[in-house]
Amino acid sequence: MITSQAEDVIPDSWYNIVPDLPEQLAPPRDNTEDFSSIELLNRIIPKEVLRQEFTFKKFQKIPEEVAEAYRQIGRPTPLVRARNLEKFLGYKGKIFFKYEGATVTGSHKINTAIPQAYYAAQEGVNGIVTETGAGQWGTATALASSLYGMPSKVFMVGISYRQKPLRKKIMGIYGAQVFASPSSETKFGREMLGKDPDHPGSLGIAISEAVEYALENDYRYLLGSVMNSVLTHQSIIGLETKKQLEVLGEYPDALIGCVGGGSNFGGFTYPFIPDSREIDMIASTASEVPKFGKGEFKYDLLDTAGILPSMKMYSLGADFVPPPIYAGGLRYHAAAPSLSLLMQKGKIKHDEADEPAVKDALRVFSKTQGIVAAPESGHAIASAIKYAKESSNSGKTIVLNVSGHGLLDLSIFKDD
Amino acid sequence: MITSQAEDVIPDSWYNIVPDLPEQLAPPRDNTEDFSSIELLNRIIPKEVLRQEFTFKKFQKIPEEVAEAYRQIGRPTPLVRARNLEKFLGYKGKIFFKYEGATVTGSHKINTAIPQAYYAAQEGVNGIVTETGAGQWGTATALASSLYGMPSKVFMVGISYRQKPLRKKIMGIYGAQVFASPSSETKFGREMLGKDPDHPGSLGIAISEAVEYALENDYRYLLGSVMNSVLTHQSIIGLETKKQLEVLGEYPDALIGCVGGGSNFGGFTYPFIPDSREIDMIASTASEVPKFGKGEFKYDLLDTAGILPSMKMYSLGADFVPPPIYAGGLRYHAAAPSLSLLMQKGKIKHDEADEPAVKDALRVFSKTQGIVAAPESGHAIASAIKYAKESSNSGKTIVLNVSGHGLLDLSIFKDD
Amino acid sequence: MGSLISPFSRMIKMRKNLILYFTLGFPDQGTLESFSRRISQDEVDYVEFGFPSGNPVYDGPKIRGTHKTAMSNYRPEDGEKLFRDLLGKGIKLYSLTYYRDIRDDGGKFLSYLKREGFSGIIVPDLLVDYSDSAFSAIGRIHEAGLDFIPFFNPSTPDRIIKEISSKTGSWIYYGLQPSTGINVPFDTGEVAERINELVPGREINFGFGIRNNDQVRELVSYGASGVAIGTALIEMLSSGDEEAFYSYLKEMRGVLDGK
Amino acid sequence: MGSLISPFSRMIKMRKNLILYFTLGFPDQGTLESFSRRISQDEVDYVEFGFPSGNPVYDGPKIRGTHKTAMSNYRPEDGEKLFRDLLGKGIKLYSLTYYRDIRDDGGKFLSYLKREGFSGIIVPDLLVDYSDSAFSAIGRIHEAGLDFIPFFNPSTPDRIIKEISSKTGSWIYYGLQPSTGINVPFDTGEVAERINELVPGREINFGFGIRNNDQVRELVSYGASGVAIGTALIEMLSSGDEEAFYSYLKEMRGVLDGK
Ligand SMILES: Cc1ncc(COP(=O)(O)O)c(C=O)c1O
């Protein structure tokens, strides 16, 4: 494991790709003629987050309080040379992995939950609300809220709520109140329950409930992925990685990560983009949710309910019904606008990994590196293994982002 | 989080307290007249481990392969200034914690599993076998065996096996074969099952089965705690901590850790002992298993079955039946001989924490530092909080060892 | 002071532009004509006209609303009357038009604008949705004898700002918000400084979401060449409150003049 | 070579001690007497006697077994006969005795040893189980006119080795194993070097678990003053194989003399 003094590795500022994109990012669009969901964001999202969402600035200073919180939650995360994996694969080059599972909440999600909660607290809001599917985002939000002394509410997709009691529990330990969504806490939830008292819920419904709750209670809603501001906060992953590689005198030939909404991938890769050096940047998605392979680059809804504005992005359609795959965090129908643009321009490539390949990759990584990675991260690992096995890639320096650990998702190994 | 270059923080050698003890450590004793269980160790324990068990050497060089494995599994672990906890307590001094939960298996146990497995592999043994109660040790053994390409078998106390499916699962992912003990794999296990087909098992029985299995199959048995060699390996915790504090210009007034067999506590504190400076070293045990408070300093059995030699140590008696507390790792009836000696000589103090105090401490630590610590570590945290609250300790520099995370033990928060 | 006169402080001494935006056909020809009568060079520099669009995607709900009305109200001869009137008073005319609405018309709309005396055209969706066609579109605009007014906003990459600015010598329209009439938080000073840094010495007028005098003053203090007002006029237009409009123009001119 | 003669190389030139251990009463007086007859100064330097103990805790199973037999066999007059015999041949006698067996006898045992011509006493449990009484016990041993032979092993802290060594001028007994006759792995050279470093120039004899000639050679090469053999004699004693015993002594003397 390679780390340096925290002070040197944690950057002073986040990096915002927008001013460095090859083209202008398409602005958000309202979904209905006579109402501005863009403007509504003012009442939903902390002001400073909204400012960061649309800023032209390449670098956004990390407030000292946030930097301290980053240190408290386990940053910088380690960059590890995966020597055991290299040996196992007989790979001639080097494989490094950045391990975001080393944060206290177990994934990169805390990187953005902290600044968002911090800015909300600065504004003196009543509390924090969000939705969660797989549970990682709710966990990060719960802790971040607690760190700034704010109550938090998490609308957890009903079926996950029932299948993942550990997730619910840990959010509770962090002080969050967790509702199975649809819930009777909101008008929208009650409406859904009215239709079907055993409604399994969906991310779309959970977002709708969270946003309604925010509006009704003057809470703020925290964004878990997709948005620019989130990718900006996540740039800490890539900035640290760059620094850690620099200390070792290394530079990547390939950067590989998984894509749900695109935040860990964007945060990991974007800081390398201004270097304009030849890097294979490979975004790994679930075969079952082939947003780049089968999706279209178009304006589409962020949330199924259409409360939030539309964005131009690769999407399978907001009404895409993802199969109930183990990697809940990759089920989102679309990818961040900036990532979509870079993909469309050919700056980023994509790969797909399916459940059997991912389970295999997770097992290999567990046995060689000792880390039971999150199922989402398993896609990155599977794609990295595939990449390393291609003879044309022999001898390259591969850096892969392991976005989280999977200790609270061990149930995916149920049948074994 | 404060770390330095791994190369500088990970020491070259482990530290062995034995030559620096205030008195001679009592040698092990055989339990029966006509048979030497000490000699039997030759067939049970890897040779090099046995050599380290009885060595006079203060420093034991860490083989380069082991140092590399340490880096692979997350060493050095972070030393974090617990600023949020300080704030929460209104504490005027500084509180640091060393976080052993940051290793890939989630506790300090891997620190000794790796060298033991490494030495076993060097000897070309058939495989590794051990017992596990709470599951942390079995998890570490499973991974370490897998890293060196050896099969591993874990006899898991039957009741834990049934109550902690996640532990069983993760050992399985790491490649171990896990048996509920008593099992039909050994003569001893079959005997126990014969008496009671629903036998809940005990650590004593599990050890007996593991040792029998080792002897029958020419496997090697790995020691999880109590033994000198284990405490020597665990000294990496304290050596890193010392270095990390040094970089910060800090020195502890108090070192606080929890004690099951004493390995994380000894490993954490011993490297500070040769400094001969005034430090409050506080060993926190479970009130329910008051080995220092109510135990006797005497020769006693290591394992209930009496296959292993006796040691002179604080013990509640090998037939002590611990209550089924949440912190399974603290249920052991005795403490390491060196630690017991230092306790008896007044060099180390002890504190006790009970279940409600520990649950409280775990919650506070979760909400402030974001870490859901292992129930065992919760005792260290509870004792540290208590220590910080005493007015005479105001302004001191407290360093506490958080031996593991509790993500696979969330069930202790069942009723909340 | 002294010898250290920055381009900004030099620009501050020049008259700042007041630019008005109207959607043709909203709320009706009569109101537009009466408002137009109140416009003079004393206060106003340019007028931008939005030609009714079926899908003004980068406009906010208020301006979107005007297009809806305009789609049924607007007749070309009405517009032409307004154009002549304003040109006669020395006001420069610009068209705010979506590329999607004109890309397939074989250059008819551009020739029309030229004929009608327009100085240039602002195409807010060109760099976003039709970036591959940007250079050829700019070429065609120039060929038609019109200025291409680059439309940038905080999301426009630096490289694009430089490249597109260098392709044209006209002023630049900088949209402060993701769409018209929207108000998401941003730091006015930072935004203004940054664009001035990227294209130093260039005339930059700011629009999209300008709401109050303080904001205008701040933009001016950071070297803005002028401001465009659109959404803020809609209520006066709807209620036909000519007097309010006139005093708004006076007030805004005062603010721009640093009074 | 040259002028760099280390204390070790000087010691190597001295005759190395062969020390034998017997449990009094094992296997029987006759066998012990016939073995004793084979002992002479040509090979042997010291003989250690274990007085039968009900609980020889730091002995391995073989020597524990001898105590069991000895407890019923042993009569003081038998021992005294052996003592006289060996003393007559110039062999020094030492007693290996557990402190727990003598601490409450008011010094009777010590006076007895002195009377019987013993040079000193080895007390393996003193520093371990009775460390608080160590100094007073050493004092009483000295008062009785006996040498206190410090008994150390790899677990003895450095500080204790130095402190106890400085309290007495006699030779040191260094137990290589946690108990007699046990064989856990260790690095002979390292162990020998270390103790020589701690008490340089001191006569140090090694015992507990010495099994083979190579080990003896290695100890000698690292500066050992001698070795004590106990468990290795038990089988010969049990089978009464006097001849084997005698050739063992010759062989061991040869090894010690570097042949
Ligand atoms: C561990 C982990 N990795 C990856 C993702 C995917 O999200 P993103 O693409 O925004 O990083 C998630 C989302 O829940 C996650 O929990």
Ligand SMILES: Cc1ncc(COP(=O)(O)O)c(C=O)c1O
């Ligand atoms: C996390 C954790 N801490 C502490 C202990 C106690 O063991 P020891 O005292 O040997 O460190 C255990 C044992 O299972 C453990 O799992």
